[in-house]
Amino acid sequence: MNARGGKQDRTVVAPTVLYPVTASMRVYDEEQFGPLIPIVRYKDTADIIQSVLQSSFGQQASIFSKNPATITALLDILVNQVSRVNINAQCQRGPDILPFTGRKNSAAGTLSISDALRIFSIRAVVATKDNKVNQDLVSTIMNQKLSKYLRSDYLF
8 A cells, every 4th residue: 555665775664554454365364563564444343353352363452542431342352362452552562661472372482481471471461652631531441440351449
């Protein structure tokens, strides 16, 4: 989709945007580490959830919404499928600010045994950009106990 896709300038490679990607394409089932951006169009949320459930990979997912109910419905499913759920923030390199983790077949063979045991024992991370809208959104989800996962009233 983009004219500069795949062009290299010394150490920088421009990402290649592929659209439309369908389930019948090989790239649909490949774990992405870039610079490749396959875009799949889904008809509804149920199709997205089904795709995530069937995927062999589970590093990150991003949810973009200002509606706490929309975020909660997806969040409570995604935290059991991926290791990091971003709220109103793009997926990004984990090791820069948060641990590098993966679920299912993600990140296989990228860590030492001791690192893998320590890091893969982290259940899941929920991340968002630090701004007033997202702070209010997360506060609403937690204060109204809308999410089964994103809460602070666990017994330890």
